[in-house]
Amino acid sequence: MRKVLLLSYAVALGFFCGCGQNTGNELDNYDALAAVPSAKYLAVYEQDTAWLSLIKKGPKVEGNLRFKYSNGIRQQGTFKGLFRGDTLFADYHYKGQNGQWQRNPIALLKTGGQLQMGVGQREFAWGRTYFTKNVPIDFEKGRFVFVKKD
Numbered sequence: 001m002r003k004v005l006l007l008s009y010a011v012a013l014g015f016f017c018g019c020g021q022n023t024g025n026e027l028d029n030y031d032a033l034a035a036v037p038s039a040k041y042l043a044v045y046e047q048d049t050a051w052l053s054l055i056k057k058g059p060k061v062e063g064n065l066r067f068k069y070s071n072g073i074r075q076q077g078t079f080k081g082l083f084r085g086d087t088l089f090a091d092y093h094y095k096g097q098n099g100q101w102q103r104n105p106i107a108l109l110k111t112g113g114q115l116q117m118g119v120g121q122r123e124f125a126w127g128r129t130y131f132t133k134n135v136p137i138d139f140e141k142g143r144f145v146f147v148k149k150d
Contacts, residue, residue, distance in 0.1 A: 041115055041146035046070070050144045052115065059083045065092055065106075073097060079106060086110045087118075089131075105131050108146070109139045115146040 047070035054063030081090025120137035
């Protein structure tokens with residue numbers, strides 16, 4: 001009886017998974033891509049963890065980014081940006097510890113199947129934070145190296 005139930009479950013699961021296959025028509029609509037991330041990443045630095053999921057169509061990228069720090073601080077938000085060469089430059093929009101929404105720039109360097117978060121000098125202008133122009137972003141100092149996950 002147990003084997004019959006397991007077999008029935010496996011057949012039903014295969015049927016439902018097969019129904020969600022992409023026919024290719026959705027690729028023309030960027031909003032349809034927002035429903036399913038095209039890549040998921042995980043980064044661990046000491047006892048801090050970060051999760052990243054992104055959707056890419058051409059140079060445009062958007063996704064979700066979460067941080068869980070060992071001191072109990074958690075950040076979760078969305079980002080939108082563009083790839084310029086092998087580097088993703090995006091605005092990360094998240095709710096801070098004080099409950100107010102904040103926006104910070106992020107830069108991720110793509111090397112192989114990894115994304116290395118960079119550290120750069122920032123400045124505040126026109127109500128937003130930007131990376132300072134003509135000051136290079138240091139990807140060696142970045143704590144988080146995102147590894148692609150299935």
